[in-house]
Amino acid sequence: MTAITEEMASPQDGGEAGTPPDEGSGRLGPPSWLALGFLLPALLLLGALVVYPIIYTAIRSLFDATGKKMVGLDNYTAIFTDHDSLTAVRNTAIWVVVAPTVVTILGLLFAVLTERIRWSTAFKMVVFMPMAVSFLASGVIFRLVYEQDPSMGVANAVVTSVHDTFDGGSRYPGASVRDGDKSPDVAQAGAVTTRTPVQAGQTALLPLVGVKPENLPKKPTPAKAPQAAAGGISGLVWFDFTKGGGGTLNSPDATEAGLGGMKVQAVSASGKVVGSTTTKDDGSFLIKKLPAGAYTLKLPKDNFTAAYGGVDWLGSTLITPAIIASYLWVWAGFAMVLIAAGLAAIPRDALEAARVDGATEWQVFRRVTIPLLAPVLTVVFVTLLIYALKVFDLVFIIGGGDPNASVLAMRMWTESFGGGNNQGAGSAVAILLFLLVVPAMLFNLRRFRQENR
Amino acid sequence: MSTDTAAAPAAIDESRSDYSGAPRRSIASRIVSKVGGGVVQVVLILVAVIWLVPTLGLFVASLRSQQDDNSSGWWHVFTAPSQLTFKAYGDLLAKPDFVDSFWNTVLIAVPATLLVVGIASLAAYAFAWLEFPGRDWLFLIVVALLVVPVQVGLIPVAKLYGWIGIFGSIPSVVAFHVAFGLPFAIFLLRNFFAGIPRDLLEAARMDGGKEWTIFIKVIFPLGGPAIASLGIFQFLWVWNDMLVSLVFANTSSQPMTKWLQSQMRQFTGNIDILAPGAFVSLVVPLVVFFAFQRYFVQGVLAGSVK
Numbered sequence: 001m002t003a004i005t006e007e008m009a010s011p012q013d014g015g016e017a018g019t020p021p022d023e024g025s026g027r028l029g030p031p032s033w034l035a036l037g038f039l040l041p042a043l044l045l046l047g048a049l050v051v052y053p054i055i056y057t058a059i060r061s062l063f064d065a066t067g068k069k070m071v072g073l074d075n076y077t078a079i080f081t082d083h084d085s086l087t088a089v090r091n092t093a094i095w096v097v098v099a100p101t102v103v104t105i106l107g108l109l110f111a112v113l114t115e116r117i118r119w120s121t122a123f124k125m126v127v128f129m130p131m132a133v134s135f136l137a138s139g140v141i142f143r144l145v146y147e148q149d150p151s152m153g154v155a156n157a158v159v160t161s162v163h164d165t166f167d168g169g170s171r172y173p174g175a176s177v178r179d180g181d182k183s184p185d186v187a188q189a190g191a192v193t194t195r196t197p198v199q200a201g202q203t204a205l206l207p208l209v210g211v212k213p214e215n216l217p218k219k220p221t222p223a224k225a226p227q228a229a230a231g232g233i234s235g236l237v238w239f240d241f242t243k244g245g246g247g248t249l250n251s252p253d254a255t256e257a258g259l260g261g262m263k264v265q266a267v268s269a270s271g272k273v274v275g276s277t278t279t280k281d282d283g284s285f286l287i288k289k290l291p292a293g294a295y296t297l298k299l300p301k302d303n304f305t306a307a308y309g310g311v312d313w314l315g316s317t318l319i320t321p322a323i324i325a326s327y328l329w330v331w332a333g334f335a336m337v338l339i340a341a342g343l344a345a346i347p348r349d350a351l352e353a354a355r356v357d358g359a360t361e362w363q364v365f366r367r368v369t370i371p372l373l374a375p376v377l378t379v380v381f382v383t384l385l386i387y388a389l390k391v392f393d394l395v396f397i398i399g400g401g402d403p404n405a406s407v408l409a410m411r412m413w414t415e416s417f418g419g420g421n422n423q424g425a426g427s428a429v430a431i432l433l434f435l436l437v438v439p440a441m442l443f444n445l446r447r448f449r450q451e452n453r
Numbered sequence: 454m455s456t457d458t459a460a461a462p463a464a465i466d467e468s469r470s471d472y473s474g475a476p477r478r479s480i481a482s483r484i485v486s487k488v489g490g491g492v493v494q495v496v497l498i499l500v501a502v503i504w505l506v507p508t509l510g511l512f513v514a515s516l517r518s519q520q521d522d523n524s525s526g527w528w529h530v531f532t533a534p535s536q537l538t539f540k541a542y543g544d545l546l547a548k549p550d551f552v553d554s555f556w557n558t559v560l561i562a563v564p565a566t567l568l569v570v571g572i573a574s575l576a577a578y579a580f581a582w583l584e585f586p587g588r589d590w591l592f593l594i595v596v597a598l599l600v601v602p603v604q605v606g607l608i609p610v611a612k613l614y615g616w617i618g619i620f621g622s623i624p625s626v627v628a629f630h631v632a633f634g635l636p637f638a639i640f641l642l643r644n645f646f647a648g649i650p651r652d653l654l655e656a657a658r659m660d661g662g663k664e665w666t667i668f669i670k671v672i673f674p675l676g677g678p679a680i681a682s683l684g685i686f687q688f689l690w691v692w693n694d695m696l697v698s699l700v701f702a703n704t705s706s707q708p709m710t711k712w713l714q715s716q717m718r719q720f721t722g723n724i725d726i727l728a729p730g731a732f733v734s735l736v737v738p739l740v741v742f743f744a745f746q747r748y749f750v751q752g753v754l755a756g757s758v759k
Contacts, residue, residue, distance in 0.1 A: 032585035034664055039591075042576035042635055049632030050598055053609035060608060110500070116493050125746075126501045132742035132749070133508070133735045134693030136710045140717075140731040141507045144514060144527075144724070152526045154510055329504065334753060341754055390602045393695045397717060409696075412604045417700055423608050430604040437600045448596050 054434065061427035075428035079411075084403045085429075088411040091320050095391060095407060099324050099331075100384035104377060106328060107335020111343055112365070114336070124340070128333030135330070139397025142326040146313040146398070156310030163310075171261045175211045175304055178240065183207060183250055190301035197269070197294035198235075203228045204297050207240030207250050208259065220257030221282035232288040233295060237262045237279050258283020262303055266295040273298075316404040323398050323405060327391065335380050342376030343369070379447075386440050389433065408433050515541055515728035522724045541729045550704075551712060551730065558692060558708035558734075560623050565630040566688040570680055572631065573638030578668050580639065581646035582654055592643070598636040606633065607700050614701065621703035629701060630691045638683050641752070645679035646672060682752030685745050689738050709734045 064071045079085045110127060114120035130138060147153030150160040177185045177192055185206045186195050198204045203226055216239065223238035238258045240250060247253040260281035265273045274295070275287040313322040346369065354364045370377075392409040399405030406414070408429055416426025513527040516537040521529075530537070545551055579585070580592050610629055614620035649672065657667045673680070695710040702711055713730045716723050742749055 032583070035579045035583040035585035035588075038575045038579035038583065038664075038668075041572045042639060045572065045628070045632040046595075046598065046635055048613070049610055049629060050601060050606060050636075053606040053613075054601065056609035056612075057605045110497075113493050113497055117497055123497055123501055126504050128750075129739070129742065130504070130508075131753075132689060132738040134695070134710060134738065136693070136695050136713060137511075137731040137735040140713070140727050141511045144510055144728070145507050147526070154506060154526060154528065157526060157528070329507065332504075337750055337753060386600050390604070396695070397714070400717065409602070409604055412607075413696065413699070416608055427608055430602070430608070433602045434605050437602060441597050441600050444596055444599055445593060448593070 057427045057430050057434075060423060061431045063424045065422040065424055067423065071424065075425050076432070078425060079428060079432060084406065085411060087403060088406040088408050091406060092389065092408045094320055095324065095327075095388045096385060098321075099327050099388040099391075100381050102324075103328055103331045103335050103384050104339075104381050106332045107339050107380060108373075108377065110332065110336040111339040112369075114340065115343065124333070124336065128337055130330045131333050133330075135393030136397055138326060138330050139394050142322075142329075142394075142398050143400075145326075146322055148310065148312065148314070150310045153310070153313075155313060160310045172208070172211055172215050172259065172303055173305060175208045175215075175239075175259075178207065178209045178249070188298075190304060192299040192304075193267075194297045197296050198233055199294055200233055200290040200292050201228060201230055202233060204233060204235035205251065206235060206237045206264075206297065206299060207252075208237065209239070209241055211239045211241075211259065216257055217260060217281065221260075222254040223252035223256045223258045223283055224254075225252050226284045226286070229286055229288070232286055232290055233266060233275075233297065234284065234286040235264070235297065236284050237264065237299065238283045263300055265298045265300060266290060267298050268293065268295060314398070314402070314405075316402075319399060319402060319405040323394050326394055326398060327388070330394075331384060331387070335384065338380050339373065339376055342373050346372045382440050382443055386437055389436055408436075511728055512732060513537075514724060515732050519725040522728070541725045542733070545726060545729045545733070551709070553705070554707050554709045554712035555733070557623065557702070557706055558710075561626050561630070561698070561706075561708055562688055562692040565627045565634070565691045566684050568627065568631045569634040569638045569687045570684050573635055573642050573683070574673065574676065574680065575668070576635075576639045577642035577646050578672050580643040581649075582672075583664070595636050595639050599640060601633075601636075603629075603633050603697060607696075611700060621701065621706060623702075623706045626698055626701045626706065626708075629697055630687075630694065633697075634687050634690065638687065641683050642676060642679055645676055649675050678748065678751065681745065681748040685741060685749050686752045689741065689749075692738055 060067065061075050062070055062072060064074075079089065110123075114123050117123065133141075145153055145155050148156065150156040177183055177187050181195075184195055184204075185192050185208075192206065192208065194204055194206065205225070223236060226234040226236050228234060236252055236258065238252050238256055240252075240256060241247075242253060242255040247255055252258075258279070258281065260279050260283060262279040262283070262285075264277055264279060264285050264287065266275040266287045268274050275290055277285050277287050279285045312318060350368055350372065351364055354368045359367070390409050391407055392413065395405050395407050395410050396413075399410075401414075401418075412426050412429040412433065414420050415429060416423045420426065510527045513530055514522055516539065517527060517530065518536065518538060518540065580588065580595075606629065611620065614625045619625045653671060653675075654667065657671050692708075693710070694708075695714060698708050698711045699714065702708065707715075709730065713727060713734065716726050716730065
């Protein structure tokens with residue numbers, strides 16, 4: 001026995017790796033009934049809780065909700081006619097096409113790029129970590145990311161700050177003209193224009209109300225009627241409101257603040273914008289070099305539009321892409337680690353030979369690395385495909401039961417347990433899912449038989 | 454959590470390459486690769502940040518007061534530092550149903566893991582080293598079952614459980630997890646066991662060892678690494694599961710995932726429960742991940758590439 005135990009301690013270096021016994025070579029093998037003893041627990045569980053249910057579900061899918069009346073394939077046709085089911089079918093199709101492809105590409109990209117940095121271990125840990133986290137926790141994490149309010153959700157916080165950097169955002173959301181026909185300006189489709197045309201060389205007054213306190217200048221410059229300028233139109237945009245009352249309506253008072261940074265356009269009679277400027281801090285402006293004639297002054301709409309509120313991530317159009325993005329976050333590490341292991345297994349000689357022959361890095365990658373990686377890429381892709389097909393938790397948590405986000409796995413649950421109460425329909429969806437994984441099953445079987453030939 | 458980083462690199466870092474060792478580079482190409490290297494660094498730093506921020510956000514949110522969370526995003530903590538507090542965790546752990554759900558998770562995940570490892574090792578040993586008629590066919594069926602979606606099992610098994618009268622109990626959840634975990638487990642272990650040197654078994658059999666003794670004394674110890682990988686995988690899978698417990702568990706046997714799901718209805722209003730709750734639920738998997746990273750990665754590799 002001691003000899004055995006010694007050998008046992010180091011199986012890797014002792015002798016050649018064995019192969020499973022082939023037919024007729026088990027001279028010392030135990031009787032075959034003994035095998036049954038070893039297999040029995042597994043076979044019982046698999047039989048009762050996996051194999052039998054597949055058959056039961058297949059039969060159940062041909063019956064109606066009560067389980068008493070046979071309805072043939074009606075449950076299946078319902079999947080492709082019912083509106084909510086169709087959405088689920090469509091979304092599953094999107095999932096299956098987009099998710100595995102993007103994750104595999106990302107994984108490949110990360111795996112190749114990490115070979116060029118020193119901190120690749122740390123990077124891999126960071127990207128791989130979400131694999132250990134439950135989909136529920138990932139779902140909660142991404143619900144937080146996708147919160148609509150830009151001050152709450154980090155995705156919209158980033159989007160709005162990028163948007164505002166390029167677009168400036170509007171200075172005076174909600175500001176408008178005073179109602180009534182006394183005021184010299186009128187609201188027109190979101191913009192503000194002068195009520196009557198202004199001749200070049202005249203001045204124009206554009207009083208506004210409804211400016212939010214937080215949008216007022218910190219150090220208000222008292223509003224003052226501007227001087228007329230020859231060959232141009234000068235004017236004033238100001239907040240025609242005196243705190244606590246007082247002041248003259250529609251004319252600037254020292255107690256009222258000029259509104260700086262307001263875009264002003266001069267529009268000719270034919271509707272063409274012939275000049276534009278932005279008001280100074282005191283609210284005054286001057287549009288120079290205007291040919292003689294009458295112009296309408298216009299404060300364009302974008303002065304007043306509400307602040308950009310970010311993207312409606314979980315609205316009906318973006319919800320599936322948004323959930324797929326969270327799936328990327330979870331699975332990219334998986335793809336990366338597998339592909340990196342595949343990369344490490346590529347013989348360096350092949351790469352070196354190509355380089356010596358004068359191939360560029362890109363050619364080496366495209367013509368040598370990718371073909372050699374193909375088997376690994378296929379395995380990663382198929383695995384991800386299966387998981388994309390079965391995705392449930394992320395959709396349930398992030399989508400919160402929104403039918404616009406629904407997928408087949410989700411639909412199966414809703415139909416049979418989550419209120420639908422129709423196990424016939426639920427069974428049909430389950431069988432459809434099962435049929436969809438059959439190609440992957442055959443792929444596995446073929447691969448297994450090839451490897452064991 | 455960070456104490457294990459010394460051991461970690463070997464596990465995840467199997468792919469160091471020697472791109473830089475290419476012979477005879479022109480100065481131009483060196484400059485290009487330097488600049489390219491800088492771009493790669495920046496891109497990967499950006500990616501790492503994107504991967505870290507969501508989890509960090511959840512953690513910070515769980516440490517802020519409910520008022521803060523309801524009025525502003527977690528990153529305001531950097532510009533307007535406010536009191537970070539573990540109060541939400543205290544409140545959460547004072548909820549008996551949450552604490553129960555934590556222990557339920559343990560009571561589901563641990564037996565489900567041990568049972569899968571035990572039952573699958575037995576079966577895998579039979580598939581790898583015992584002779585019996587129909588062995589290859591039976592194993593092909595196991596390989597085929599690898600990808601069966603749990604959805605096909607839910608309705609019939611729920612019926613079956615109702616009939617036996619164990620629906621809603623912890624054992625019912627465990628049994629379902631074990632059954633659906635078995636194909637992968639048997640597949641993984643059988644491949645590993647088949648690689649054990651034949652001489653070892655022959656010698657043990659020659660010495661008159663009973664199959665059971667050989668299994669316990671030879672196979673089980675040698676299968677250590679594969680069993681560890683499988684155990685970690687199965688443990689995480691069960692710990693993180695939500696669908697199975699949604700169907701089979703009731704309010705007294707529910708794990709954390711189901712309990713948290715029931716709190717999702719009011720997402721924004723319940724963030725003071727959801728953020729710490731989700732974090733508690735992911736601490737155990739993260740500890741397992743960092744502590745046994747080597748085996749975890751091996752499990753991933755064995756499960757797909759093999």
